[in-house]
Amino acid sequence: MTRDEKKQQTRKSLMDSALLLVGEGENFSNISLREVAKNAGVVPTAFYRHFKDMEELGLNLVDELGMMLRKLMRSARQSQLPAVELARNSVELYVRYVADHRTLFLFMSQCRTGGTPALRSGIRNELGFFATELATDIRQASSLPRIDTQDLEIISQLIITAVADTTIDILDQPENSLQLQELIEKTIKQLRVIFLGATLWESARKSSKTN
Amino acid sequence: MTRDEKKQQTRKSLMDSALLLVGEGENFSNISLREVAKNAGVVPTAFYRHFKDMEELGLNLVDELGMMLRKLMRSARQSQLPAVELARNSVELYVRYVADHRTLFLFMSQCRTGGTPALRSGIRNELGFFATELATDIRQASSLPRIDTQDLEIISQLIITAVADTTIDILDQPENSLQLQELIEKTIKQLRVIFLGATLWESARKSSKTN
DNA sequence: AACAATAGTGTACATTCGTTCACCAATATA
DNA sequence: TATATTGGTGAACGAATGTACACTATTGTT
Numbered sequence: 232m233t234r235d236e237k238k239q240q241t242r243k244s245l246m247d248s249a250l251l252l253v254g255e256g257e258n259f260s261n262i263s264l265r266e267v268a269k270n271a272g273v274v275p276t277a278f279y280r281h282f283k284d285m286e287e288l289g290l291n292l293v294d295e296l297g298m299m300l301r302k303l304m305r306s307a308r309q310s311q312l313p314a315v316e317l318a319r320n321s322v323e324l325y326v327r328y329v330a331d332h333r334t335l336f337l338f339m340s341q342c343r344t345g346g347t348p349a350l351r352s353g354i355r356n357e358l359g360f361f362a363t364e365l366a367t368d369i370r371q372a373s374s375l376p377r378i379d380t381q382d383l384e385i386i387s388q389l390i391i392t393a394v395a396d397t398t399i400d401i402l403d404q405p406e407n408s409l410q411l412q413e414l415i416e417k418t419i420k421q422l423r424v425i426f427l428g429a430t431l432w433e434s435a436r437k438s439s440k441t442n
Numbered sequence: 443m444t445r446d447e448k449k450q451q452t453r454k455s456l457m458d459s460a461l462l463l464v465g466e467g468e469n470f471s472n473i474s475l476r477e478v479a480k481n482a483g484v485v486p487t488a489f490y491r492h493f494k495d496m497e498e499l500g501l502n503l504v505d506e507l508g509m510m511l512r513k514l515m516r517s518a519r520q521s522q523l524p525a526v527e528l529a530r531n532s533v534e535l536y537v538r539y540v541a542d543h544r545t546l547f548l549f550m551s552q553c554r555t556g557g558t559p560a561l562r563s564g565i566r567n568e569l570g571f572f573a574t575e576l577a578t579d580i581r582q583a584s585s586l587p588r589i590d591t592q593d594l595e596i597i598s599q600l601i602i603t604a605v606a607d608t609t610i611d612i613l614d615q616p617e618n619s620l621q622l623q624e625l626i627e628k629t630i631k632q633l634r635v636i637f638l639g640a641t642l643w644e645s646a647r648k649s650s651k652t653n
Numbered sequence: 654a655a656c657a658a659t660a661g662t663g664t665a666c667a668t669t670c671g672t673t674c675a676c677c678a679a680t681a682t683a
Numbered sequence: 684t685a686t687a688t689t690g691g692t693g694a695a696c697g698a699a700t701g702t703a704c705a706c707t708a709t710t711g712t713t
Contacts, residue, residue: 345556428639
């Protein structure tokens with residue numbers, strides 16, 4: 232094995248080790264460099280050969296998260312060409328992804344509001360990008376001519392918020408449990424309320440003053 | 443001053459000290475018992491006279507948060523009797539509260555998704571209670587006969603989620619900044635989309651299968 | 654006035670932490 | 684083949700943390 236390959240390997244070990252500890256219930260911001268190193272089967276000082284500190288490792292996890300979200304969006308595009316049951320299919324696909332990448336989504340939930348400023352803005356960027364992509368998809372798929380681009384972006388952000396916010400609840404429920412199913416149904420209803428509101432939305436109007 | 447009063451006083455000092463440290467950018471889960479004690483002008487071991495550990499102090503902060511949210515809800519009820527500009531008034535009132543209780547809302551944002559399980563569920567409870575209260579208010583104020591109680595609760599939760607989720611963004615923006623104003627307008631629009639969807643929602647229907 | 658209860662003090666100790674430094678062994682380069 | 688580069692090692696440090704224990708001084712009780 233070439234030296235560079237070997238380096239990439241231990242680098243991945245370190246990142247996976249951090250995620251493992253997150254999965255064991257530790258808060259990312261509480262995880263020590265030493266724990267990560269030990270768990271990766273490497274001496275503490277070796278950590279510095281790969282990352283300046285834990286925050287830098289975290290930023291690389293954000294990148295990994297971003298790639299995963301893009302894969303998710305690609306899956307969503309492929310599987311939903313008919314555009315029927317859009318809310319249900321989207322939510323169920325998301326839940327499946329969360330189950331398949333528990334630790335990464337745990338990391339996201341923890342750091343989105345609780346991490347350092349750099350981590351927070353990193354995750355915010357990824358979710359923002361996700362929302363923008365969603366907006367263009369909605370524009371192409373459905374016909375909402377009365378909504379301008381800015382408003383569509385805002386609505387997409389609302390959708391992302393609603394879904395991202397349930398992530399921690401999803402993770403707290405055991406897989407295939409009744410509570411999880413109820414959670415899914417709840418989220419689907421919320422998305423449908425938003426969609427319903429969007430179809431009636433008119434960007435041009437001076438906005439309803441009564442609610 | 444009676445002994446019990448004195449005790450309550452240092453107890454409050456400890457809790458305020460924790461909030462102060464949160465306000466200085468520290469993550470609550472990283473704040474040490476010793477920091478809190480030192481900042482409260484008290485020796486570390488005195489901490490144990492009041493709390494078993496930092497988590498117990500955190501749970502008491504959750505109680506304080508709950509009381510503050512109830513005050514917020516009461517203010518909202520008083521100031522919005524005419525029910526015009528409901529979204530705008532609600533959001534602006536919320537932003538004012540956030541500005542007036544920065545550290546407590548910082549604590550909420552941090553722990554809602556990043557804290558220990560006990561803290562998380564505590565905050566979830568408070569926000570859930572808030573949503574339930576909101577649901578009964580909406581039921582009384584507006585006329586949405588086609589929405590059953592469960593669905594109204596779900597919609598209320600969506601509203602709370604949308605607002606609570608912007609909290610960290612509000613806190614990241616300097617007061618009276620342009621970005622903050624844009625954030626407010628964005629949130630208002632999101633609430634109006636939800637309201638719009640809610641007015642059209644029919645709990646009885648077999649649900650639209652096309653979106 | 655004597656006694657009991659207790660909020661807060663001060664010392665001490667074992668852990669764990671991030672970081673330093675010199676070193677080694679395997680790989681890449683010439 | 685000789686040399687340079689570099690990923691990983693291991694010992695060592697100063698600092699910070701949670702907690703135990705004995706103590707003090709003040710307040711409440713009898």
